[in-house]
């Protein structure tokens with residue numbers, strides 16, 4: 066029997082079964098990436114679960130049909146297809162299996178789960194970014210989506226808020242359509258159903274952290290981005306009442322840490338109303354809730370944004386820094402990222418004691434193996450960043466880059482399993498595949514040296530940040546790739562592997578080979594983690610012992626006008642120097658701003674904030 070949530074329905078004599086699976090994907094050896102504990106529940110799963118649960122509560126199939134829902138996150142739970150088949154068969158296949166939030170890299174795994182289910186005549190629906198991204202960018206279904214249609218899988222593109230009744234009713238009537246395409250009709254989120262996951266699904270995560278989206282959409286136009294083509298460029302958002310409901314519901318269950326998954330919370334049009342509501346919950350109702358949010362590099366220019374984020378309990382922010390070479394940023398249409406603002410922005414967050422995570426993309430057209438290494442060194446020296454994480458520039462299905470390359474006939478790696486931002490998938494003008502891959506692996510080692518870990522902790526200590534907690538996160542980011550061979554965002558606690566959970570194209574390994582190898586891997590990996598933990602803990606102890614000594618360095622120095630002549634960030638190449646000249650011209654045009662408020666090249670926030678955003682978002 067599968068664990069499930071039974072909705073009480075007086076008099077119900079039939080049960081419609083919905084099994085929701087958030088699939089994982091295969092590692093480079095072909096095994097499903099699965100952990101004893103994953104870091105946090107998947108918001109996609111919670112959103113879809115909430116919507117089906119809402120159908121159940123409203124008894125949309127009539128008072129005599131109850132809806133049972135099972136939620137399985139494959140990153141922490143083994144998907145037993147045989148059991149799902151047995152369970153469904155016992156119920157005369159009255160129900161469906163939903164493969165939820167399927168990313169491109171999870172699409173091959175999803176098809177592998179779907180095949181035996183379809184062979185047993187169980188209705189299967191796939192939704193998520195791969196299906197939505199492909200149908201958003203192309204007029205016809207390509208060969209990979211066709212594979213799903215050929216085995217009778219239903220595809221769902223777009224968002225399910227307001228559309229789940231139709232899907233559930235069609236499935237119950239045995240009339241599922243091949244494709245539900247709502248990509249051009251994005252629903253409003255005010256008063257949308259609250260995402261929800263039952264206790265048994267949340268218990269397999271670390272504990273007191275969960276995810277929710279307060280809004281969707283981003284106004285910018287980065288060419289590698291899928292979000293704008295799937296969720297749109299207009300801000301759609303949940304109401305502050307909804308957000309309060311989500312927070313209270315979780316808080317009542319002991320969950321007080323949240324990752325707000327909006328790709329750009331700074332452009333959620335109700336950010337201030339939402340922060341104000343959370344500030345009230347924290348300051349008047351005593352709810353000590355804390356947040357990680359994602360923002361853009363101009364967010365510090367929005368009046369009150371940083372200050373209110375602090376009061377609302379934001380302790381960490383994630384920024385898509387992406388690169389420090391303006392030519393690369395321009396090539397990716399990331400015009401809102403101005404290197405002349407980076408230090409202002411980071412220092413604004415640091416001044417209120419908030420940690421910064423930044424994503425850095427390797428393999429933009431102007432990158433060379435040497436320039437990227439030099440750029441990381443510049444960041445270490447001149448930018449007050451805590452955690453830096455690296456990605457390959459990847460033409461993700463759903464992005465403009467993917468569409469352009471495909472239309473031009475550029476050879477793209479055909480294995481969707483690799484579209485996880487951790488593989489080189491296209492030819493690069495300045496690097497061979499091997500050089501690019503080496504650069505990616507080396508980048509982590511170049512950033513997370515013992516010396517630089519000490520510097521990050523020293524800086525954080527000077528800003529009043531909890532450095533023991535930061536040291537733990539650094540351990541996670543510094544070791545994930547080296548030890549587990551996965552990006553930290555795909556990581557978890559204690560890797561689990563089953564001999565049979567392997568890509569069907571690869572052979573099942575014999576017992577005598579598989580288990581000794583698994584045991585040896587476990588010993589080696591845990592020895593390496595222990596050694597890294599010991600080394601980082603020693604660094605932490607050394608730094609903590611100097612807490613009484615004031616610390617400052619180049620990265621922490623407040624922004625000055627003349628730093629454009631001295632810092633390598635602004636002088637390392639021609640395009641950096643041109644970016645500085647451009648910023649100067651804007652400063653002159655906007656009336657010499659920069660003499661008050663946040664100092665620096667572009668001047669105080671309010672003076673040019675909205676103009677800069679309008680310029681870049683246009």
Ligand code: B12
Nearest residue numbers: 107108109112163165166168169192193224225291485554
């Ligand atoms: C939060 C998040 C994470 C979190 C948690 C995972 C999660 N999904 O909650 C973490 C940090 C772990 C993460 C990691 C990764 N992520 Co991520 N993540 C996101 C983010 C920001 C939000 C996801 C979300 O909650 N969206 C809101 C939900 C409601 O939308 P949705 O999933 O599309 O679901 C709706 C519809 O699609 C539909 N639907 C979906 N499923 C189903 C099923 C049925 C039956 C039906 C009817 C409808 C339906 O209804 C839903 C409600 O409207 C998205 C970007 C984004 N804006 O979505 C990236 C995103 C999904 N991630 C992405 C990637 C690449 C990754 C990583 C591979 C990156 C890496 N190398 O580490 C890893 C993979 C790890 C993993 N196991 O998922 C990409 C995927 C792109 C693509 N084409 O595949 C995205 C789009 C970001 C990007 N860079 O473009 N991620």
Ligand code: SF4
Nearest residue numbers: 283285286287290328
């Ligand atoms: S800032 Fe760029 S990458 Fe980030 S969500 Fe917006 S368009 Fe996408």
